[in-house]
Amino acid sequence: xxxxxxxxxICGALFCTALFAAPLIFVATAGAQQPDAAKPxxxxxxxxxxxxxxxxxxxxxxSKPSDTPASAGGAPAAAPAPAxxxxxxxxxxRAPKDIPLIDPCKSAHPPSYCNVKD
Amino acid sequence: xxKTEPPxxxxxxxxxxxxxxxxxxxxxxxxxxxxxxxxQQANRVNRTFDxxxxxxxxxLQKDFSLLVEQWNxxxxxxxxxxxxxxxxxxxxxxxxxxxxxxxxxxxxxLVLFFDETYSCVDKALCDNNAAFALLKNPAxxxxxxxxxxxxxxxxxxxxxxxxxxxxxxxxxxxxLL
Numbered sequence: 001x002x003x004x005x006x007x008x009x010i011c012g013a014l015f016c017t018a019l020f021a022a023p024l025i026f027v028a029t030a031g032a033q034q035p036d037a038a039k040p041x042x043x044x045x046x047x048x049x050x051x052x053x054x055x056x057x058x059x060x061x062x063s064k065p066s067d068t069p070a071s072a073g074g075a076p077a078a079a080p081a082p083a084x085x086x087x088x089x090x091x092x093x094r095a096p097k098d099i100p101l102i103d104p105c106k107s108a109h110p111p112s113y114c115n116v117k118d
Numbered sequence: 119x120x121k122t123e124p125p126x127x128x129x130x131x132x133x134x135x136x137x138x139x140x141x142x143x144x145x146x147x148x149x150x151x152x153x154x155x156x157x158q159q160a161n162r163v164n165r166t167f168d169x170x171x172x173x174x175x176x177x178l179q180k181d182f183s184l185l186v187e188q189w190n191x192x193x194x195x196x197x198x199x200x201x202x203x204x205x206x207x208x209x210x211x212x213x214x215x216x217x218x219x220x221x222x223x224x225x226x227x228l229v230l231f232f233d234e235t236y237s238c239v240d241k242a243l244c245d246n247n248a249a250f251a252l253l254k255n256p257a258x259x260x261x262x263x264x265x266x267x268x269x270x271x272x273x274x275x276x277x278x279x280x281x282x283x284x285x286x287x288x289x290x291x292x293x294l295l
Contacts, residue, residue, distance in 0.1 A: 009136055013143045020148040024155075024294075095190035097183040102196050105262045109203040113265040116272075118283035 152295075159245065159295040166248035169235045173256060178231060181224035182256065188215045189263045209266040216267055225264060232257055232281030239288070250288040257285040 089095045105114035125133075172178060189196070192211060199207045216222055235253060238244035261268065261282055268279045 006136075009140055013140045016140075016144045017147045020144065021151055024148050024151055089190070089193065095187075095193070098179070098186055100186050100259050100263050101190045101193040102200070103259075103262050104196065104200055104208065105265075107200040109200055111200075111205045111208055111266060113269040114262065116265065116269050116283065117287055118280055 156295050159293070162243065162245040163248045165238060166235075166244040166252065169231075169238065169244065169249070170252040173231065173253065178227060181227045182260075184220060184224045185215075185228070185260070185263060188221060205266070209270065212264055212267045213270075216264070225267075228260055229268075229279045229282060232260075232279070232285050234281065236281040236284040240284070246288060246291050247293065249285060250290050253285050254288050257282050261286050 088101060095101050104111050173182075192215065195211055196208065199211065216225060232253075235244070235249065239246055239249045268282065271278045
Protein backbone atom coordinates (compact mmCIF):
# COMPACT_ATOMS: atom_id res chain seq x y z
CA UNK A 1 0.00 0.00 0.00
CA UNK A 2 1.32 3.38 -0.91
CA UNK A 3 1.70 6.19 1.62
CA UNK A 4 -1.07 8.11 -0.05
CA UNK A 5 -3.58 5.30 0.32
CA UNK A 6 -2.70 4.89 3.99
CA UNK A 7 -3.32 8.59 4.57
CA UNK A 8 -6.58 8.33 2.66
CA UNK A 9 -7.63 5.34 4.74
CA ILE A 10 -6.86 7.07 8.01
CA CYS A 11 -8.65 10.22 6.94
CA GLY A 12 -11.66 8.19 5.85
CA ALA A 13 -11.75 6.32 9.12
CA LEU A 14 -11.55 9.54 11.12
CA PHE A 15 -14.24 11.16 9.02
CA CYS A 16 -16.59 8.22 9.43
CA THR A 17 -15.88 8.06 13.15
CA ALA A 18 -16.69 11.71 13.52
CA LEU A 19 -19.82 11.17 11.49
CA PHE A 20 -20.96 8.38 13.81
CA ALA A 21 -19.72 9.77 17.07
CA ALA A 22 -20.87 13.37 16.81
CA PRO A 23 -24.61 12.66 16.95
CA LEU A 24 -24.03 10.09 19.66
CA ILE A 25 -22.12 12.55 21.83
CA PHE A 26 -24.72 15.19 21.17
CA VAL A 27 -27.59 12.93 22.15
CA ALA A 28 -25.82 11.58 25.20
CA THR A 29 -24.94 15.05 26.39
CA ALA A 30 -28.41 16.37 25.72
CA GLY A 31 -29.92 13.46 27.62
CA ALA A 32 -27.80 14.21 30.64
CA GLN A 33 -28.57 17.92 30.60
CA GLN A 34 -31.33 19.19 32.78
CA PRO A 35 -33.79 21.84 31.69
CA ASP A 36 -32.69 24.28 34.38
CA ALA A 37 -29.01 23.37 34.40
CA ALA A 38 -27.99 26.84 33.33
CA LYS A 39 -29.58 28.45 36.31
CA PRO A 40 -27.47 28.98 39.40
CA UNK A 41 -27.67 26.33 42.02
CA UNK A 42 -30.03 27.01 44.81
CA UNK A 43 -28.03 27.46 47.98
CA UNK A 44 -28.90 25.16 50.75
CA UNK A 45 -30.68 27.00 53.42
CA UNK A 46 -31.48 25.96 56.84
CA UNK A 47 -35.11 25.93 57.57
CA UNK A 48 -35.96 29.24 59.08
CA UNK A 49 -37.58 29.19 62.40
CA UNK A 50 -41.23 29.86 62.18
CA UNK A 51 -41.47 33.27 60.62
CA UNK A 52 -45.13 32.94 60.31
CA UNK A 53 -47.05 34.21 63.27
CA UNK A 54 -48.02 31.61 65.74
CA UNK A 55 -51.64 30.99 65.41
CA UNK A 56 -53.97 28.46 66.68
CA UNK A 57 -55.78 26.28 64.30
CA UNK A 58 -58.55 28.26 62.73
CA UNK A 59 -61.87 27.67 64.20
CA UNK A 60 -63.88 25.90 61.65
CA UNK A 61 -67.07 24.07 61.77
CA UNK A 62 -65.48 21.13 60.10
CA SER A 63 -66.18 18.80 62.97
CA LYS A 64 -69.85 19.37 62.61
CA PRO A 65 -71.40 16.70 60.53
CA SER A 66 -73.42 19.24 58.60
CA ASP A 67 -70.22 20.54 57.00
CA THR A 68 -69.23 17.34 55.37
CA PRO A 69 -70.13 17.31 51.72
CA ALA A 70 -72.15 14.17 52.02
CA SER A 71 -74.55 15.70 54.50
CA ALA A 72 -74.51 19.33 53.40
CA GLY A 73 -78.09 19.61 52.37
CA GLY A 74 -78.09 23.02 50.75
CA ALA A 75 -74.57 22.86 49.41
CA PRO A 76 -74.24 23.01 45.65
CA ALA A 77 -73.31 19.74 44.03
CA ALA A 78 -70.46 21.38 42.16
CA ALA A 79 -67.64 20.62 44.61
CA PRO A 80 -67.38 16.88 44.93
CA ALA A 81 -63.59 16.54 44.62
CA PRO A 82 -62.28 15.91 48.15
CA ALA A 83 -65.32 14.02 49.33
CA UNK A 84 -63.56 10.68 49.35
CA UNK A 85 -60.99 11.58 52.00
CA UNK A 86 -63.01 11.01 55.16
CA UNK A 87 -64.66 8.05 53.46
CA UNK A 88 -61.29 6.38 53.18
CA UNK A 89 -60.57 7.12 56.80
CA UNK A 90 -63.89 5.65 57.78
CA UNK A 91 -63.37 2.57 55.67
CA UNK A 92 -59.90 1.86 56.96
CA UNK A 93 -60.54 2.88 60.51
CA ARG A 94 -57.37 4.91 60.47
CA ALA A 95 -55.77 6.96 57.74
CA PRO A 96 -52.58 5.56 56.18
CA LYS A 97 -49.44 7.04 57.70
CA ASP A 98 -47.75 7.95 54.46
CA ILE A 99 -50.58 8.92 52.16
CA PRO A 100 -52.14 12.35 52.55
CA LEU A 101 -55.88 12.01 52.47
CA ILE A 102 -56.59 15.31 50.79
CA ASP A 103 -54.86 17.03 47.92
CA PRO A 104 -56.00 20.65 48.01
CA CYS A 105 -54.56 21.21 44.55
CA LYS A 106 -57.08 18.75 43.13
CA SER A 107 -60.04 20.24 44.92
CA ALA A 108 -62.72 22.30 43.27
CA HIS A 109 -61.10 25.47 44.63
CA PRO A 110 -57.35 24.86 44.55
CA PRO A 111 -55.40 27.38 46.65
CA SER A 112 -53.17 29.83 44.81
CA TYR A 113 -49.96 28.23 46.07
CA CYS A 114 -50.68 25.19 43.89
CA ASN A 115 -49.62 27.27 40.90
CA VAL A 116 -46.32 28.34 42.42
CA LYS A 117 -43.38 27.22 40.34
CA ASP A 118 -39.77 27.97 41.00
CA UNK B 119 1.29 -1.18 -23.40
CA UNK B 120 2.30 -3.27 -20.47
CA LYS B 121 -0.17 -5.58 -18.80
CA THR B 122 -1.01 -4.79 -15.20
CA GLU B 123 0.09 -7.51 -12.88
CA PRO B 124 -2.58 -9.23 -10.76
CA PRO B 125 -2.29 -8.30 -7.10
CA UNK B 126 -0.18 -10.63 -5.14
CA UNK B 127 -1.47 -12.60 -2.19
CA UNK B 128 0.24 -10.36 0.36
CA UNK B 129 -1.27 -7.28 -1.28
CA UNK B 130 -4.74 -8.73 -0.95
CA UNK B 131 -4.12 -9.69 2.64
CA UNK B 132 -2.87 -6.23 3.55
CA UNK B 133 -5.87 -4.69 1.85
CA UNK B 134 -8.27 -6.92 3.76
CA UNK B 135 -6.44 -6.14 6.98
CA UNK B 136 -6.61 -2.43 6.34
CA UNK B 137 -10.35 -2.67 5.75
CA UNK B 138 -10.72 -4.56 8.99
CA UNK B 139 -8.74 -1.90 10.82
CA UNK B 140 -10.91 0.81 9.32
CA UNK B 141 -14.15 -0.98 10.20
CA UNK B 142 -12.97 -1.70 13.73
CA UNK B 143 -12.02 1.93 14.19
CA UNK B 144 -15.27 3.22 12.79
CA UNK B 145 -17.41 0.92 14.88
CA UNK B 146 -15.18 0.72 17.92
CA UNK B 147 -15.09 4.40 18.77
CA UNK B 148 -18.87 4.93 18.84
CA UNK B 149 -19.37 1.70 20.73
CA UNK B 150 -16.72 2.73 23.23
CA UNK B 151 -18.28 6.14 23.62
CA UNK B 152 -21.70 4.61 24.06
CA UNK B 153 -20.32 2.30 26.74
CA UNK B 154 -18.67 5.21 28.49
CA UNK B 155 -21.82 7.31 28.50
CA UNK B 156 -23.92 4.32 29.55
CA UNK B 157 -21.73 3.72 32.57
CA GLN B 158 -21.91 7.42 33.44
CA GLN B 159 -25.67 7.23 33.15
CA ALA B 160 -25.80 4.12 35.32
CA ASN B 161 -23.78 5.95 37.96
CA ARG B 162 -26.21 8.84 37.85
CA VAL B 163 -29.17 6.49 38.27
CA ASN B 164 -27.45 4.73 41.16
CA ARG B 165 -26.76 8.03 42.86
CA THR B 166 -30.41 9.02 42.46
CA PHE B 167 -31.51 5.70 43.84
CA ASP B 168 -29.26 6.28 46.84
CA UNK B 169 -31.18 9.48 47.45
CA UNK B 170 -34.41 7.54 47.17
CA UNK B 171 -33.12 4.99 49.68
CA UNK B 172 -32.27 7.88 51.98
CA UNK B 173 -35.79 9.15 51.59
CA UNK B 174 -37.14 5.73 52.47
CA UNK B 175 -34.79 5.40 55.41
CA UNK B 176 -36.24 5.33 58.91
CA UNK B 177 -35.33 8.90 59.76
CA LEU B 178 -36.89 10.63 56.79
CA GLN B 179 -39.87 8.29 56.67
CA LYS B 180 -40.54 9.12 60.29
CA ASP B 181 -40.44 12.81 59.44
CA PHE B 182 -42.62 12.35 56.39
CA SER B 183 -45.12 10.19 58.28
CA LEU B 184 -45.33 12.72 61.08
CA LEU B 185 -46.24 15.47 58.63
CA VAL B 186 -48.73 13.25 56.82
CA GLU B 187 -50.34 12.11 60.04
CA GLN B 188 -50.74 15.67 61.22
CA TRP B 189 -52.24 16.59 57.88
CA ASN B 190 -54.59 13.62 57.85
CA UNK B 191 -55.71 14.37 61.38
CA UNK B 192 -57.02 17.69 60.10
CA UNK B 193 -58.45 16.27 56.88
CA UNK B 194 -62.00 17.24 57.77
CA UNK B 195 -60.95 20.79 58.64
CA UNK B 196 -58.99 21.10 55.42
CA UNK B 197 -61.93 19.84 53.47
CA UNK B 198 -64.26 22.35 55.05
CA UNK B 199 -61.82 25.19 54.37
CA UNK B 200 -61.42 24.12 50.76
CA UNK B 201 -65.12 23.98 50.35
CA UNK B 202 -65.40 27.52 51.65
CA UNK B 203 -62.45 28.52 49.47
CA UNK B 204 -60.84 29.92 52.61
CA UNK B 205 -57.20 30.09 51.63
CA UNK B 206 -56.18 32.22 54.59
CA UNK B 207 -57.79 29.72 56.93
CA UNK B 208 -55.93 26.90 55.27
CA UNK B 209 -52.68 28.81 55.69
CA UNK B 210 -53.38 29.29 59.38
CA UNK B 211 -54.26 25.66 59.82
CA UNK B 212 -51.04 24.54 58.16
CA UNK B 213 -49.01 27.00 60.22
CA UNK B 214 -50.63 25.65 63.36
CA UNK B 215 -49.61 22.12 62.34
CA UNK B 216 -45.99 23.23 62.25
CA UNK B 217 -45.84 24.80 65.70
CA UNK B 218 -44.25 21.85 67.44
CA UNK B 219 -40.47 21.42 67.37
CA UNK B 220 -40.93 17.91 66.02
CA UNK B 221 -42.93 19.07 63.05
CA UNK B 222 -40.54 21.92 62.36
CA UNK B 223 -37.57 19.57 62.45
CA UNK B 224 -39.33 17.07 60.24
CA UNK B 225 -40.12 19.69 57.63
CA UNK B 226 -36.59 21.12 57.83
CA UNK B 227 -35.12 17.66 57.25
CA LEU B 228 -37.29 17.11 54.21
CA VAL B 229 -36.56 20.55 52.83
CA LEU B 230 -32.85 19.93 53.21
CA PHE B 231 -33.16 16.51 51.61
CA PHE B 232 -34.90 17.88 48.54
CA ASP B 233 -32.43 20.75 48.28
CA GLU B 234 -29.61 18.21 48.18
CA THR B 235 -31.46 16.02 45.72
CA TYR B 236 -32.18 18.82 43.32
CA SER B 237 -28.66 20.12 43.60
CA CYS B 238 -27.46 16.67 42.51
CA VAL B 239 -29.89 16.56 39.59
CA ASP B 240 -29.09 20.12 38.59
CA LYS B 241 -25.39 19.38 38.41
CA ALA B 242 -26.11 16.28 36.28
CA LEU B 243 -24.62 14.08 38.97
CA CYS B 244 -28.02 12.45 39.42
CA ASP B 245 -30.39 11.30 36.73
CA ASN B 246 -33.31 13.54 35.88
CA ASN B 247 -35.65 10.73 34.86
CA ALA B 248 -34.89 8.60 37.91
CA ALA B 249 -35.50 11.59 40.17
CA PHE B 250 -38.72 12.27 38.29
CA ALA B 251 -39.89 8.68 38.73
CA LEU B 252 -38.87 8.23 42.35
CA LEU B 253 -39.06 11.57 44.08
CA LYS B 254 -41.47 13.81 42.24
CA ASN B 255 -44.50 12.28 43.93
CA PRO B 256 -43.25 12.73 47.51
CA ALA B 257 -42.22 16.31 46.68
CA UNK B 258 -45.69 16.90 45.29
CA UNK B 259 -47.29 15.51 48.41
CA UNK B 260 -45.21 17.64 50.74
CA UNK B 261 -45.97 20.69 48.68
CA UNK B 262 -49.68 20.25 48.50
CA UNK B 263 -49.87 19.61 52.23
CA UNK B 264 -47.55 22.35 53.43
CA UNK B 265 -47.33 24.51 50.32
CA UNK B 266 -49.05 27.47 51.91
CA UNK B 267 -46.45 27.56 54.68
CA UNK B 268 -43.55 27.07 52.28
CA UNK B 269 -44.85 29.79 50.01
CA UNK B 270 -45.22 32.21 52.91
CA UNK B 271 -41.66 31.57 54.07
CA UNK B 272 -40.40 31.89 50.50
CA UNK B 273 -41.80 35.39 50.34
CA UNK B 274 -39.16 36.34 52.92
CA UNK B 275 -36.49 33.89 51.85
CA UNK B 276 -36.87 32.99 48.16
CA UNK B 277 -34.32 30.18 48.37
CA UNK B 278 -36.22 28.30 51.02
CA UNK B 279 -37.52 24.89 49.88
CA UNK B 280 -36.34 25.46 46.34
CA UNK B 281 -35.50 21.77 46.10
CA UNK B 282 -39.07 20.70 46.77
CA UNK B 283 -40.41 23.02 44.10
CA UNK B 284 -37.75 22.06 41.61
CA UNK B 285 -38.18 18.33 42.12
CA UNK B 286 -41.91 18.84 41.93
CA UNK B 287 -41.44 20.58 38.61
CA UNK B 288 -39.22 17.90 37.08
CA UNK B 289 -40.36 16.47 33.79
CA UNK B 290 -39.28 13.40 31.96
CA UNK B 291 -36.55 14.06 29.43
CA UNK B 292 -35.74 11.95 26.42
CA UNK B 293 -32.43 10.16 26.47
CA LEU B 294 -30.81 7.58 24.21
CA LEU B 295 -29.03 5.97 27.13
